[in-house]
Amino acid sequence: MNRFITKTKPQQTNKRDVAQKRPAPVGDENTPTASSGIIQESPNKKAEETSLMAKLHTAIRHGDAQFTFDTLSKNRPFDNAMNVSSRTSKLFKNTKFFQKTMTKMEFSPSYSAPGSEFMLLSVDESVVNAFKEGQGLTIRGETTDEAVLCTDDSTFPMKIIESATTVLLLHNSLEAPDSPTLPNFQVEMIDGKCYATGELCPVVDVLNVGRLKDMLREQELRWDWKDREEEEKLKGYRLRDLLDSVQMSVEEVKTALIDLPVVKFPNGKYRYLSHKFRGEMLGLIVEMIDEDSNNDVKLESISFVGLRKHLPENVPDQVIEWFLKSRCEKIPDKNEYRLPEENLIRDLTVVILYGTGKMPLNQFSELLGKILPFGVEVKETVFEGIADISDASFGKVITYLGPEDLPDTIKERMLHLFEYRKLWSMEQLRPYFKDVYKSKVSFDKYVVQNCEYSLSETGEMLYCGVR
Incomplete structure (x- = not known):
């Protein structure tokens, strides 16, 4: 009108x-x-x-x-x-303009419940594809952490934006109803609300090993664990316990555990092997190898049965299996393994230098030579990635730089290495970051973008600091 x-x-x-x-x-x-x-x-x-x-x-x-x-x-x-x-x-005719159905929106009884509060999240296409494939999507992080979203094999940092506007959510999609003869209401329930939105940052290409190691080391397996066996049986972490605190996907955690001295026991719990435990066990294995009368354990032929026969009870079966699978190479078509000389030298280097940090190279070489089985030759290149040899006023010094015990964040580890030595090539730096970077390409990209460099007399690019 x-x-x-x-x-x-x-x-x-x-x-x-x-x-x-x-x-x-x-x-x-x-x-x-x-x-x-x-x-x-x-x-x-x-x-x-x-x-x-x-x-x-x-x-x-x-x-x-x-x-x-x-x-x-x-x-x-x-x-x-x-x-x-x-x-x-x-x-x-028969279009939505002539439908006599009106949408009526009502608040559901659960609208005031805490479970009705949601967050709208803008996700990457790869996350959508992972969800379609049946992968789980999990938000992880402690209350003091920045939240991350994890698929089964990737981790995405999240950026949360708080909003003063409340968004009302209807979980049922609104669709055009059939044209009725008489007017009627189509009822849609408002059963959720949103106070914040979020978006995903690019997928992280590093493993958050710091917190993982901290947790596992709190309940590590010590050499004298038999003295308090009942108490020790309660220690350790299941995979779900680690995932509750570590901001990594399931596959990333499993990858990180492979590179660490960690053993999974029959009760499903993971235990970190202490430096003392590994040192004592390795010393016993070297004695077996060096003993001529012992034919059960040799560098070229080691079996589970042979090690179990000679190792004490405080070395569980699972630890023996871990040693064979992680430190040895399987002999095809046999239930036997061979222990590469390189792995043995590197493991003994960690045992010797862990407590002292550094020592004169000649003293180290003399000590190592006494421990190694007869005939094993030591080359300086074998220490790459766990120790470094440098010059001092009194001669050469070997310094322990095992990634296991270096700072866990990329920047702090870089600063530590540059403090130890001023100039590094890309090839020299890379072995010290294998435990945290998923790929060689991602590490090289970080170094190029974040490190200062200079050119040597031969034109080689040498990195000298963090921007």
């Missing part, structure tokens, strides 16, 4: 003159005036509209679809779909 009715076209006059000459309203206050050519609406009209709105609210609350439809059809002139011509109605 048009609320603006013009009686006659007013003559063009100066608006200021008209405003000044306009007489004040006279007579009954309900009598409309026509001096400006416009009929003013009366208070009764407003009362009717207020009453109509109240009736409309009541009809919606009580599900009176017929009254609601009729009222909206007559009182929404802006909705052309309600007032199309007969010709147009033939063209658009």
